[in-house]
Amino acid sequence: MAATHPPHIVALLYEAYLRLSDVVFQAGKAIDPRIRPAHSAVFFHMEHDGIRLSRLAEKAQMTPQAMGELVDDLEKLGYLRRVPDPADRRAKLIVFTDRGDDALRAGYAAIDDVERRLAVLLGEDGRSSLHAALTRVITDF
Amino acid sequence: MAATHPPHIVALLYEAYLRLSDVVFQAGKAIDPRIRPAHSAVFFHMEHDGIRLSRLAEKAQMTPQAMGELVDDLEKLGYLRRVPDPADRRAKLIVFTDRGDDALRAGYAAIDDVERRLAVLLGEDGRSSLHAALTRVITDF
């Protein structure tokens, strides 16, 4: 870990993640400075026809209470609404407003831009090798 | 970000980091469950002949106050001591105790083990290509 040691993959993964994610989070901040990185979990796990809080929490691997706070924030900011779930009166469906849809699209545009810049930097072969190696690590390590 | 989109490098980097770092953090927890992941910043940026708090904070890219808390913890746990810096009476040098040295060695052993397992999983060529690609992203993106 000290400077005398060569950089290990674990440390490199973290640094590389910070670099790339910062670009995406800066893009989010440009859309609306009140949106924080934590809110990305909501956008990331959203589903087209609406999603229940409990399912959103499960997908993001956090408690429904924690996810509830993020949803509260984005509801107050006008990015989503909670509507009653017709299939279960205990539940509510979280659906995006037009504003939410726009933000989601902008977020993906930022991610796609990072992907394109990576292909330029590493070559398309290099980018897809990196993709494959990371996928391998996630599934098999 | 949603399930309908293919995984992007940014997301893969984060997941891969979580997998590998978890192995290292579990090893740390086995040494002493009172050591938390945040403390790794101290071990990581330590210097052999002792280091000042302000320099440690700068290397770890956090405020001296935040680093001070981590150092407080590890001092209470007996992993390090603050000794007066002979070169500047305002400053203190943070130096590891024997216990701290042992923990540092154990931490590096865990990281080296991860590195070895990666070489098995990806092949040594694959591991070093991954290393090179990540280094490239960090320096040039």
Next chain:
DNA sequence: CCTCCTTGCTAAGGTAACCTGAATATAATG
């Protein structure tokens, strides 16, 4: 139908890992 257990959400309060602002001691500089 009624209990009884489960599920979906929310309210209240706690913790970890950071932060900013301000105080104190010492050093460096004109």
Next chain:
DNA sequence: CATTATATTCAGGTTACCTTAGCAAGGAGG
């Protein structure tokens, strides 16, 4: 020397989670 800068520490705040506990509604068995 008086001034300004640096090293640390104290106090208090914020963010992003968590646990505990409560209520409303659904589902299963007798």
